[in-house]
Amino acid sequence: MMVLTLFLTFAKIGLFTFGGGYAMIPLIQKEIIEAHAWLTMKEFVDIIAVAEMTPGPVAVNSATFVGYKLAGVPGAAAATGGVILPSFVIIVAFATLFLRYKDAPAVKAVFKGLRPAVTALIAAAAISLVRASFVDIAGPIIAVAVLVGMLRFDLHPILAIVLAAVVGVVLY
């Protein structure tokens, strides 16, 4: 029963959080901490800290953790599946329509206008990450090195992340 409640609660969170990532935090907070009291605020802050240190979206990480705490591995699976399901269904619907109509002149025009905005969104993400990431002089140096490596020498992102992690362990 708990497994089903977890699934439905996280499906609701998945359905109503647009923009991903930290946009999900207020809703998770409301559902998990206030409505269900499944977590304390302190535990939730810890989850966000861990989510930042581990791979994966915050929403997925929170779902897995809360699910496990309340109902073991089945709970973790139910909560994680729940948080993903709404996106999955909606994106499959989007993809079907997109693949069907993408060659229509009107659709092409729409996407030609949308693409510069996507560029702007990603550039804005990089800008906002700068604030959180550059704590000392090593930050900009690592960033410039990775940027040059990526654009000039086709450095693989995974290699860049592994190297940067090693540098981090050595430095900090």
Next chain:
Amino acid sequence: MRLLLQMFWSFFKIGAFTFGGGYAMVPLIQKEVVDTRKWVAGEEFIDMLGLAQTAPGPVAVNTSVFVGYKKARFAGAVAAVVGATLPSFLVILAVAIFFSEIRHLPAAEAAFAGVRPAVVALVAGAAYKIGRTAIRDLRGVAIGVVALVAITVFDIHPIPVIVGSATIGYFVFRRDFKAGVKPEPQASQNCGSLPDADPGLNPSSNPDAVCPGRGRSILETSGSGSSSAAGGPSRVENVDVEDQGR
């Protein structure tokens, strides 16, 4: 089956190395899906990112579902999304099992302090590569600048920015694609055997002309960057994946 396994593995790698959530996944997906596997063309990848932004849920999850669905329909979408989320699922499960209370892990914190600036650079690099594909003329530059100001200065939510620029795009670029009415290679084929008919010549008036199961072949042909042979003013249409990958 091989494609599904490949897709699972590609997104598993992407999921395992996405630190910082959200857009941190973009450079990895771009590298793996556009440059290495060539499952999606450069422009199409940007379109997917835009659509992924307008749907609820994490961008990374949405994009993986989109790519998976495009290459291998439902099974592909499942393989991609399971691959993308399994690493974080396992890591968090391990953390939850081995630490009764989540503690700060000094080694992980130090590693992440190094990774964070690298992620900034990777996302900035992805923005640059995407911009080279996405912005082809001054009108594109104008839309991009307005969008950037809207997001960073006025803190406007991504969805209105995307919907707004799509609307502007319709009016600004509409004339560019009049040439699309000329017969394109894919438009000349018929639905039955080679399900490639251009569905969009007049989507509003004849949605019934849509043939089921056509999608895959369209992707195969247009995904290689040769989607449109139409000449005229639409010089911006043919963008090679290789163009941005170097």
